Amino acid sequence: MTLFGYGEKKMKHKIRTLILMPLMVLLLFMGTITALPNKAHAICCTCVCACVATAHAATQNHISRSFDSHEDWMLATFWYDNVLPAMMMMTNQLSAVAMQQVQIIGAFMDAKMQLETQQLLQKLQAEAHKDYHPSEELCSIGTSVRSLAASERMGELTSAVLSKRMIDRHMRNENTVAADPSKDLEARLEQFANRFCNKRDNNGTFAVSGFCNGATNPEFHNKDIDFTRTIDIPLTLDVNFAEGNNNNQQCALGAKGATCDEIDVMAMATNLFGNDILTGTIDIGPDTANDDKDDFIDYRALLAKRSVAQNSFNTIVGMKSAGSGIGTTELKAILEELGIPNSEADEILGDNPSYYAQMELLTKKVFQNPSFYINLYDKPANVSRKGVALQALQLMLLNDTYNSNLRTEMILAVALENELDKRQEGIQGRMGSKSGASR
Numbered sequence: 001m002t003l004f005g006y007g008e009k010k011m012k013h014k015i016r017t018l019i020l021m022p023l024m025v026l027l028l029f030m031g032t033i034t035a036l037p038n039k040a041h042a043i044c045c046t047c048v049c050a051c052v053a054t055a056h057a058a059t060q061n062h063i064s065r066s067f068d069s070h071e072d073w074m075l076a077t078f079w080y081d082n083v084l085p086a087m088m089m090m091t092n093q094l095s096a097v098a099m100q101q102v103q104i105i106g107a108f109m110d111a112k113m114q115l116e117t118q119q120l121l122q123k124l125q126a127e128a129h130k131d132y133h134p135s136e137e138l139c140s141i142g143t144s145v146r147s148l149a150a151s152e153r154m155g156e157l158t159s160a161v162l163s164k165r166m167i168d169r170h171m172r173n174e175n176t177v178a179a180d181p182s183k184d185l186e187a188r189l190e191q192f193a194n195r196f197c198n199k200r201d202n203n204g205t206f207a208v209s210g211f212c213n214g215a216t217n218p219e220f221h222n223k224d225i226d227f228t229r230t231i232d233i234p235l236t237l238d239v240n241f242a243e244g245n246n247n248n249q250q251c252a253l254g255a256k257g258a259t260c261d262e263i264d265v266m267a268m269a270t271n272l273f274g275n276d277i278l279t280g281t282i283d284i285g286p287d288t289a290n291d292d293k294d295d296f297i298d299y300r301a302l303l304a305k306r307s308v309a310q311n312s313f314n315t316i317v318g319m320k321s322a323g324s325g326i327g328t329t330e331l332k333a334i335l336e337e338l339g340i341p342n343s344e345a346d347e348i349l350g351d352n353p354s355y356y357a358q359m360e361l362l363t364k365k366v367f368q369n370p371s372f373y374i375n376l377y378d379k380p381a382n383v384s385r386k387g388v389a390l391q392a393l394q395l396m397l398l399n400d401t402y403n404s405n406l407r408t409e410m411i412l413a414v415a416l417e418n419e420l421d422k423r424q425e426g427i428q429g430r431m432g433s434k435s436g437a438s439r
Helices: 003-031 048-131 136-170 181-196 202-209 227-232 260-272 290-320 328-337 342-349 355-363 370-374 380-438
Strands: none
Touching (some): 136 260, 136 290, 136 328, 136 355, 136 380, 181 260, 227 290, 260 290, 290 355, 290 380, 328 342, 355 380
């Protein structure tokens, strides 16, 4: 039988059922209908009232027992036996499910805290990796300043040696050529003729007389009087008076063991400060006249004031004297980044860059390189470190400026003293003339 045939048979059965059902209902209803209805008659017992009361009481008792039975059924069977256990079981189930949900929520919260903690640790790890990864430029600055302290100390030694040389020369120390003023003059003229003389000077008469035949190297001409070429322009002077210094760059025309720069610097210092020295001898003793004593004290006062003036020259030479040589490669690399060839960098800085040359590079030349500003696009921590390094260099410059101001202040004080000394001599002269007139 096909699906279509089965559906058709089922539809015929439904139609037959719909037709027979109304007919059956009609027949049942017609069976209850009589042709002539009977009259109703009341049934009464012997005692009508007692019968009714008894029936009412029975009805009431039946109703009461029914309600009591129903109440007992509601409480005992329906509530305690069925509903209450079911609700208790439902409550237990809901509590268990709720606890399970709370456990799930706690797991979510625990997972959330775990992920946030891991994220924070990873963030801190990334920040630490970023902050504690110094830049190459910062390392270059740190490497370049290694020689500053040692070079500064060597410069102070050079300044002290030049100051002592000046004192020994003017005090005509027995271990100096100035002990005999005539020999000092001859030695200076001989040095000039063989080293500093320029044949074209003095209208060319030096060439005619042959006085300057020994000065064949034009590099040294007039370096004993040319401050710009001898002191100002060079960043490093090959000057090192440290004990045990074996300098390989000894000058051919000069004292044994001295470099060319040392000879030029001392010759210039001689021309600048105290060109003439005392030609006579001052004998100081118990029987020395008062005038000689005054002259001797005045001369020492003059040398003290001259030492203040020469101290600035000695300090400049000391700052430009040869340094310790530590970090020379890094310093030359700074010049090479500025486009200066390595051969010229060697000529500018020398083998042992001075304190002045190092500060020139670290506080000026390094900022002339565009890459310095490009490298500021760096991690914030590295930029802050560079700022601290620049502040340290600034403090060094401020300290050098402070020392320069102290020297300037001392020179001004000595100049003021010279003016006051003239005033004092004038007042003393007028007081002496008044004293003589009163007598």
